[in-house]
Amino acid sequence: MPMAPASRGDVDVWDRSEMEPRIRHILERTVRLRDTGPYRPKSDAEVMAMLSTFFAAKGLEEFSISDVERMSGGASKEQFAFTLNHREDQQGERLVLRMDPLEAIAQTCRGREGEIQSIMGNHMPVAPVRWFDADGDLLGQPAVILGFVRGVTQPSEGGSAGVSGMGGRLGSLIDRLAPQYIDALAVTHRFDWSRAHLRFFDAPRAQSNQAAIWQVNWWSQVWWDCLVEPVPVVALAERWLRENAPVCDRPMLVHGDLRMGNFMFEEPSGKFTAVLDWELAHIGDFHEDIAWTMQKLFGAWGDDGIFLVSGLLPRDDFITQYEAASGNRIDPVRLHYYEVLNAYKCAVMDLGQAMRAATASNNHQEVVLTWLGSAGAVFLNYIVQLIRKG
Amino acid sequence: MLPSIDLRIANIVKALEQVVLPALTARERLAKDQVNLCIGHLQMIAQQWRWAAAFEAGSFHAMIALAEEMQPSVDASYAEELGQAIATAKAVEGHDLAAVEHAIVALGGLIDRIILGEDGQVALAPAIWEAVLSYGEKQSLRERTWFAATGLDPDRKELPSIAEVMAG
Numbered sequence: 001m002p003m004a005p006a007s008r009g010d011v012d013v014w015d016r017s018e019m020e021p022r023i024r025h026i027l028e029r030t031v032r033l034r035d036t037g038p039y040r041p042k043s044d045a046e047v048m049a050m051l052s053t054f055f056a057a058k059g060l061e062e063f064s065i066s067d068v069e070r071m072s073g074g075a076s077k078e079q080f081a082f083t084l085n086h087r088e089d090q091q092g093e094r095l096v097l098r099m100d101p102l103e104a105i106a107q108t109c110r111g112r113e114g115e116i117q118s119i120m121g122n123h124m125p126v127a128p129v130r131w132f133d134a135d136g137d138l139l140g141q142p143a144v145i146l147g148f149v150r151g152v153t154q155p156s157e158g159g160s161a162g163v164s165g166m167g168g169r170l171g172s173l174i175d176r177l178a179p180q181y182i183d184a185l186a187v188t189h190r191f192d193w194s195r196a197h198l199r200f201f202d203a204p205r206a207q208s209n210q211a212a213i214w215q216v217n218w219w220s221q222v223w224w225d226c227l228v229e230p231v232p233v234v235a236l237a238e239r240w241l242r243e244n245a246p247v248c249d250r251p252m253l254v255h256g257d258l259r260m261g262n263f264m265f266e267e268p269s270g271k272f273t274a275v276l277d278w279e280l281a282h283i284g285d286f287h288e289d290i291a292w293t294m295q296k297l298f299g300a301w302g303d304d305g306i307f308l309v310s311g312l313l314p315r316d317d318f319i320t321q322y323e324a325a326s327g328n329r330i331d332p333v334r335l336h337y338y339e340v341l342n343a344y345k346c347a348v349m350d351l352g353q354a355m356r357a358a359t360a361s362n363n364h365q366e367v368v369l370t371w372l373g374s375a376g377a378v379f380l381n382y383i384v385q386l387i388r389k390g
Numbered sequence: 391m392l393p394s395i396d397l398r399i400a401n402i403v404k405a406l407e408q409v410v411l412p413a414l415t416a417r418e419r420l421a422k423d424q425v426n427l428c429i430g431h432l433q434m435i436a437q438q439w440r441w442a443a444a445f446e447a448g449s450f451h452a453m454i455a456l457a458e459e460m461q462p463s464v465d466a467s468y469a470e471e472l473g474q475a476i477a478t479a480k481a482v483e484g485h486d487l488a489a490v491e492h493a494i495v496a497l498g499g500l501i502d503r504i505i506l507g508e509d510g511q512v513a514l515a516p517a518i519w520e521a522v523l524s525y526g527e528k529q530s531l532r533e534r535t536w537f538a539a540t541g542l543d544p545d546r547k548e549l550p551s552i553a554e555v556m557a558g
Binding site: 072387 | 417418419420421422423424427428430431453456491494495498499501502505506507509510514519522523525526527529530531532533534536537540542543544545
């Protein structure tokens, strides 16, 4: 897959074939496998058997797998912690198996996640990637195996947050966490992807609307592939996003889901230990990350009644500090576009992919999907307000 | 009806809270999370079930009203099909939940096609943009209210009660 930006020029905003090839592969695989469900949560014994087959194929000798423990959290992947010992590592390491159920709230690629997280480990704290199986050839289902990282994504006391780490309050840790969080965003966007020889990623053209249209085509295809019930505002948003697609001057690495729920830190120090969940990472417009983290659902109201982006800073302060840390100038028009795109993405996940996965019984925690799906109207309301704001 | 739906929901919630949850060990974090969400869903269903058919019928009527508002401004190529779809929708019995859900899919599918205009080939009149936004604003308020008990909506304190929405 070529990574060098090609020639200049916009793409046809209605050309649905304009999509990153690996994303197309994942979406087509989802539809192809959908009817092979329902998915049953894996037992500890099944996980042991899968891992044994995998490590044998990887050539590990005298290995043992112990202390398998199902993990909670997240709305997407089925996760187990376990300890691996083998001849080269007698002491053993605590690891996390993060694998795809048949369908989740977001259908993504473990190869992309493993690849980018592995590389970004050279630039910032992330959970170290030990192995990944992009198409599930050895494990039976796509998965990534990560080193276990200690920390929390919300204060253990007084930081009440909802499902999937949304809407938490950070209290006295704000001053310590805010600069680290902004720095993580800036480091992500400064990363020189063009020299990274990425196998699982393609890059949209610079000085073109291709970055935006690739995203619109990704998420609109998810919507139409998953459609359970028509929602006129979702169709209207798709049309608006196509007709208003902005040029991206210089594509950058976009994390795609950076919010406090994916930002792990130690207590009581507040020292940042890992940026989690790189599954939505792609090369695109950095405004997408800024707009994502600014979403109201991921923020919190301060005691003084001022809304805090990601529970950390008022919006204007957040922008000022990000611009200073990254050197990137935020364009309000593009930021507005990506606020609509992100509200659209979230509506598609909640009312499209989550509902389809739950209807088909293709996940390990449908009760979470229907809980999160009930927030779909929050995003429909944002779409209306944002499009009206123009 | 004996036992009533409210009583049965309350009994299930009590069993989950007082028997099932305490029986789970600290290691069973996902199971605990899911039981807590089951309790949350049940408590929400207890608030909603009396209104469910009326709520869905209200959503359906709002969609029919949107279709009617779009009618004068749609491209001529859609006019006849939209007229027929509105007539078909109006013939659906409002108390038959399955029929209403099916009709929402049928009428909504045509509205989607009109909005997308055969992938941009057919222009969308400004009046239709506004009609869909206005419909979206009202419908999202109803749905946010319906699911406010999840606590996910950052502006839930501004929402009316389900009874107020249904009266409204």
